Amino acid sequence: MLTITDLSFQYPRSQSLALQGLSLSIPTGSLFGLLGPNGSGKTTLISLMAGVLKVQKGSLVHSLPQTRLSLVPQEYAFYPRLSLQENLDFFGAVQGLGGRELSTRIVEALQTTGLESAARTRAEHCSGGMKRRLNIAIGLLNRPQLLFLDEPTVGIDPQSRHFILQSIRAINAQGCTVVYSSHYMEEIEMLCDRIAVLDRGQLLLEGGLEDLLAARGRGKLEELFLSVTHTGLRD
């Protein structure tokens, strides 16, 4: 269980808080959807949970070592001039993996993301979908127990999206807790059992997806989302 209590965060030189007194729980083994308009604080929250940012106020408690956490950022967080294999070799080695163990993990990651046949291709020559899958494959090298996926399906075709969503389900089915941030409501509806909705650094909703839809009398997540965040433009 990842428990967040009264968490606040402010970026240097910023006038406002990126997160304000946020409290929520993410059950072990869940597939947790994180929703919110642009600038709502999703990425900040994920960065804090993944240990990239330091907690300033409040607490964030879980029992896992840093080595069992994994972050898949929104950006293509790898080296375009290296091949997929070289990228995986590199990111595995900086986490202390080597030899046969690293080879096994790379094969696993390539299989999970359907990239075995492209292992020797340079990342810069891959399609958008392959790059997204490589981004995820790198995040799987440490066999994470808590995986943070920050908008992992942006800008890819339906086939790649479908494959990625199936892969995430499979990863979660193996016991990995997944925190999934996205703007695509249908993805969250398909994947997640629990969700949280953030806006302007505050938690607006948290709970089981079915329970929240029923309690608010909404049939679709998008209706529920717009009812709490409203329809005004944010940027």
Place this chain on the structure above:
Amino acid sequence: MRALAALLKKECLLLLRDWHALLLLFVMPAAFILIMSLALQDRFQAHGKVSASYYLVLQDDSALAHSVADKLAANPLFQHLDGSGVSQAALEARVQSDAAQFVVIIPLGFAAAADGKNPQAMTLGIGPGVEPALRELFSAALREALSLAQMQASLADLKKQLGPYAKKDALAKLELKNTDALIQRKALYQQNGAAELPSSVQQNVPAWLVFAMFFIAIPLSTTWVQERQQGSMLRLRSMGVKPWLLLGGKLLPYIGVNLVQVVAMLAIGHWGVPFFGGEQLALGSAPAALALMALAISFASVSYALLIANLVSTSEQATIFTGVSNLLLAALGGIMVPRFVMPLAMQAVSLYSPLAWGLEGFLHVFLRQGGLRAVAPEAFKLFCFGAGALGLAVLRLGRWRRD
């Protein structure tokens, strides 16, 4: 150790696949060394000629005027161009258009002084592109020719008057003697144990090598910014990679690249320049001092690059800032314009450029046969500069990680 090895391997692979960086780090300085060494070859040759020529308009038919013309023509430093049949105005126009550097006009009545009348002064026309040193050199040569001609004429006259009264031995002493033998030139530069004047390649390789080594700041800082922008730095942070490891992962491979640059540029000076007709670079007799200077310059340049990489936000900023600052530091440090031609105030300011320290250190090795003791002050300054820049980069990186 495994993480550091992975960072080093990654950096080497990225660099080897970056043709722009390789061109910038190896081809550009190699071209500079070849072009500048060959272009300046005559200026530094031990028995080199000054490339200057002149026209002579001899309007006076006196023995003195002819004697001046002959003596000037005998000077091996200047080439007499035939301007017979061409008007004075046309010859001046040629000098103005840089076809020759000087035109000397010896007017009718020039030798009148010998007859006790008012002499007509000769005119020295100077081309617009003639640098001051060359102008003074030619003026001195002309003065020398005139003085010799006048003295010879006076002595001949004296001998004629004394002839009936003086002994033969005494008259012989009135001959002008060649004074060249009374000046022994000694080059305070040695190559392979023999005193010589340093060649252009000996002067150019150190300068352009230091310049190239500092240009490593461009690929290093831009890759660092790209890693930050693309998210791979964020990913490494999430994997718990320490800041010192990130910096070390850049520092070590790029120092390695700098050392490869040193070997490559010295090889070009030693074998490449002679292949194209230039002189050979002598590698000096102090390999330890050379290695120390190479390390010191490399540490300073890579640390400077890391500092810039952590100060700027975009790769465009990194490219512009490193490129411009390198050019300014190079100009200030005597890479493009030798420090000895700068005014004293500029020379004093140039001592604050790390490129000047690097160049001075290399010149100790390549020109002055200096050893470790000679290069130690420059190496120390470079290591201090590098440590300062690296310290600031660490501070900045730490702040960025906290943001």
